[in-house]
Amino acid sequence: MLRLALALSLLALAPAARAQIAIQTETSPGGVPFWLVEEDALPFIALEIFWKGGASLEPGEIRGATNLMMATLEEGSGDMDAQAFQAAREDLAASFGFDAYDDSVAVSARVLTENRDEALDLLRQAITDPAFAPADVDRVRGQVLAGLARDEVTPNRIAGDAFWSMAFPDHPYGSNMDGTVETVSALTPDDLRAVKDMVLTRERVSVGIVGDITAAEAGPMIDALLGGLPATAPPLPAAAEYALEGGVEVIPFETPQSVAIFGQPAPSRDDPDFFAAYVLNHILGGGSFESRLMDEVREQRGLTYGIGTNILNRDQADIWIGSVASANDRIAEAIEVTREVWADIAETGVTEAELEEAKTYLTGEYPLRFDGNGPIAEILAGMQYQGLPASYVTDRNSYIEAVTMADIRRVAAEWLDAEALQFVVVGQPEGLEEAE
């Protein structure tokens, strides 16, 4: 059932490869939409649930509440304390994941068929009736604070936090969703309950299920799991205004290798040029060894171990972002070469060979993602989250194939702007001119 129909020919000129999996798009008796792929080869199911909203919904004065709340869901429920809850989970050999992000929160689970109902009832308790016992909240708070302390001495985090705070000074994106020492220290169990009712609801929920279960069984299972959550969620935050105009910001930090994060605006997921930009990014810095940046900065000059770029489509902002790390006496050159590549592609585009190779890779790689219950469940939930139809799985490669050289040239000229590229460098860079 996971079998994908692949039709790759050797090398370039490959026709669009197709992924075909039997996705059932269903709605539970209680009205929760879910997508299912039946796969009975192994006696377990993988379940992935995303809720749109996430940490950006929380008020600034309780920054970090969503993160702490999600981390504390596994710390006991009802009359079970943390250790009793975890012992029960371990006895069922179930695994649960609870994650918080800026735009969403996620719950994932892997449960054995033999005790599926029991395991999911435990998960239900965690998300509907968490204990948030003060001692457990304090213990997890200690872990979060340790993480914040580590961030302060981790160059990548320092650079990332600085970039986002400069880019979005007036939006939740501009602050670390883990919170600050002050806000996290002040969070109470009531704050966690309040924020839970904002981010974990029956609204804006995307459910993906893969495993040996039928739609008839899955519907009531989902209702039982989510039925106790509030029916509605608060409105999503407003779009984020990008505030950077390009330049270099240096944050001094004693370490031998400078870390740079760089970015500029990018097209949104709904932009008609999105796929052209996606292919362009692959050529620029998305495709590991084959990208222009890897070739120029690493392969030709040995300036770094890795450089990459990514189009980051968040719900309220779209950023073309990248990172590179080089020894303090070499980072200036790495940045200069990066800017040159950026400008060169904006001006002259890419070669026919680069475009063909990117399309062949992207269309060939896509079906390979569908290889296991866990990965497929995540893809199902992700597609719903993004508002894509189930047919996207079979149509997606045609969008890549449709990108023309004219599209690439237009998008490169319109979007890529070396002057607008903002670098944030953490370390002790030598010979780097700071410019606003």
Place this chain on the structure above:
Amino acid sequence: MPLRQLCLACAFAGAGAAPLAAQGTGDDDVTTFTLDNGMEVVVIEDHRAPVVVHMVWYRTGSADEPPGVSGVAHFLEHLLFKATDDMEAGEFSATVAANGGTDNAFTSYDYTAYFQRVAADRLPLMMEMEADRMNDLALTAEDIETERNVILEERNQRVENNAGALAGEQISAAQYLNHRYGQPVIGWQHEMQALQMDDVLDFYELYYSPNNAVLVVAGDVDPAEVRQLAEETYGAIPAEDQLPERFRSQEPPQRAERRVIFDDPRISQPYVRRGYLAPERDAGAQEEAAALTVLAQVLGGSSFTSVLSEKLVFEQPLALFAGAWYSGLSLDATTFGVSVAPLPGVPLAEAEAALDAALAEFLEEGVTEDQLERIRVQLRASEIYGRDDVEGRAREYGAALTSGLTVGDVQAWPDILEAVTAEDVMTAARRVFDRDNAVTAYVLPDRAALEAPPAMAPTLGQPAAPAGLAPPARVPGPTPAEAPDEAGAPAEVPVDAAGTMDTPATMDTPTTMEGDDPADPAPDSPADTTDTEGN
């Protein structure tokens, strides 16, 4: 970039049902055989998706390096992506990518491995190319110069910029008195800077040969077809008759505990970590390693229910984290580790004393049947979950077969684990907790914090007991794939997906240089989760 089409087009055509000399195996979807030139082959069938993972593992890692050239095994791994007599530099990966696949490589103490993940019908091309670079590498002086800079930047990124990794290097160097496991896989910086073409070629010519390699093919494949392809590609390469017997200088009896104090302002969370020299899994003799594996689970497998968490995090809240780890997958003597990261305000000496007391109590109290049963339940489940990850299964076989084990050992392992008794666990614990075999490390931002009682104070006569390291097992982070924790404790996955119970052996010291590839292109914090489907 010109992509050369290696002609293997109709390799599958006519691949009849050649009878397989498969050795007996417990797992009915695993087939093994050996080519005439000595190359061992493992085929794992998983027909759920038309995908294949193709891996070649060499029984050679950093611990096989001669003195003075630490890092050469890993350097060579990078250089295998350069030109051969048939392919241009970079063409290998470009060809894989143009076929919609991904490829990479990794180096550890005991092995070096190369792999591609592609649509199953591309397997012939992968085998052709991988066989080509086994024998026909054509390096230039410029490759050496440029790529040496790349590995130095890799060391910067993984180690020099990561104080926890720097600490790990010092601890490993103190752990081994005579074995190459004390040298970092990536190499010492000063020796990396001096690596030359000859160092690389000497290593390549001696060790990269079919009789020193294991082929693992996993996915939607027919073993008979794999065999025919393997004979046509790898089978054409002659065996290396100079291949030496695999031997590294071994540890003498260790007679003195070593103590390491590492301070660096970039350490945000202080911790105590202790490693005891411990036996590894050996072919046909995995029982003690199995008992140690279970012991590590009992002590540190769960951050909620394990003994050390129970005693140090919950009963007398003194630690943010307490853990234990052990990996038996190692050609020579490995380590059993314990660690504790104290709560703010608790001195490391007090944390260490509490850890030692907890271990002493454990040796008195023993392990309960409940604890063992919980671990067995998870072990059995991991066999099921592990089947969902065909690449994980391929890695399990590859790592085992290059670490002195056989296919039979891999397949017997779950039953051996299951058979471990409470008495086995306690016997193994009493043997392994020998402070003369141990390194105890204090890792902290500033040694001034150690104040009056000298940390080097004699500890003779203390009850055997370990300490642990490692940061919050699960600090909720913004990114799904967070950078390795500074102190690098195995997270709370008690049983890994591949069906073994080995925790990631390696704390933070990068014992495996995963990927010749760049780290993740998406920067740490800006990463997001919901682009999973992406585009």
